[in-house]
Amino acid sequence: MSPYGAFIWPAYGVSALALSAATIWTVVAWRRAKAKLAALEGSKEK
Amino acid sequence: MQFLFRYANPHNFMRLSGAVLPFTAIGAALALISGLYFSFSVPPDYQQGTTITILFIHVPAAIMAMVAYSSIAVCSLLSLVWRHPLSDTAARAAAPLGAMFTVMGLITGALWGKPMWGAYWVWDARLTSFLLLLFIYLGYMALWSAIEDEIKAARAAAILALVGAVNIPIIKFSVEWWNTLHQGETITTGKLAAVYVPAFLTMMLAYFLLFLTLWMIRIRTAILERRARNLMQGAAS
Numbered sequence: 001m002s003p004y005g006a007f008i009w010p011a012y013g014v015s016a017l018a019l020s021a022a023t024i025w026t027v028v029a030w031r032r033a034k035a036k037l038a039a040l041e042g043s044k045e046k
Numbered sequence: 047m048q049f050l051f052r053y054a055n056p057h058n059f060m061r062l063s064g065a066v067l068p069f070t071a072i073g074a075a076l077a078l079i080s081g082l083y084f085s086f087s088v089p090p091d092y093q094q095g096t097t098i099t100i101l102f103i104h105v106p107a108a109i110m111a112m113v114a115y116s117s118i119a120v121c122s123l124l125s126l127v128w129r130h131p132l133s134d135t136a137a138r139a140a141a142p143l144g145a146m147f148t149v150m151g152l153i154t155g156a157l158w159g160k161p162m163w164g165a166y167w168v169w170d171a172r173l174t175s176f177l178l179l180l181f182i183y184l185g186y187m188a189l190w191s192a193i194e195d196e197i198k199a200a201r202a203a204a205i206l207a208l209v210g211a212v213n214i215p216i217i218k219f220s221v222e223w224w225n226t227l228h229q230g231e232t233i234t235t236g237k238l239a240a241v242y243v244p245a246f247l248t249m250m251l252a253y254f255l256l257f258l259t260l261w262m263i264r265i266r267t268a269i270l271e272r273r274a275r276n277l278m279q280g281a282a283s
Binding site for chain 1: 095096097099100103104107142143146149150153154157158160161256260263264266267270271273274277278281
């Protein structure tokens with residue numbers, strides 16, 4: 001990668017970070033919404 | 047159009063997206079792994095050297111930023127004209143993803159520009175119109191959050207999205223309409239050397255499938271949140 005490694009690796013690093021963060025954030029929000037709805041439906045049934 | 051309306055029903059959308067999601071998620075992961083392998087297996091470009099590898103993450107991110115915005119514009123049109131159920135939810139769900147791809151495009155572009163042009167940033171038509179896209183995304187998301195009434199927020203955001211859509215052809219054709227430091231069309235004109243095509247197409251597929259997967263999950267999340275809100279309101283009244 002030399003002499004351009006100082007540009008290539010940060011570019012790949014930023015992309016990996018952004019895609020991972022978006023994936024984790026999306027999945028966590030989905031699980032949270034699912035759990036909240038399940039709790040509400042559970043309390044309604046009781 | 048009938049197909050769209052059938053699956054715009056939240057119940058049908060949950061069923062259909064639940065069936066499709068595993069395939070898009072696995073497809074995205076496989077394409078990403080293969081794409082990365084291809085990206086680091088290509089020979090250096092005769093002019094740009096090894097920085098050509100940045101193309102495989104920069105161009106797909108830039109294209110997806112525009113695809114995401116175009117999706118928002120189409121959903122907004124469906125919402126304004128046909129009162130299409132779910133289209134506001136779909137438009138809102140795509141915005142943070144599109145903004146993320148825009149930021150990725152800007153950062154990877156800057157990191158490619160420095161060794162090739164000697165500058166991280168220049169105010170040429172392509173870069174400036176692409177930066178404008180980020181501001182439109184931020185404005186769109188801010189508008190959704192600023193108006194409490196969801197129906198009014200959706201209407202205002204849809205109008206903003208349609209006005210902002212003017213920027214998409216400007217970004218696309220900026221390299222033809224103006225003299226720019228940014229290189230002209232390479233991908234659609236077939237100027238990309240054949241040896242780089244598999245890496246580019248695989249990464250493009252990976253980004254597209256990842257966007258599709260995350261977009262569907264975000265729409266599903268919004269549907270569940272709405273159900274939860276309705277239950278809470280029902281319990282309170």
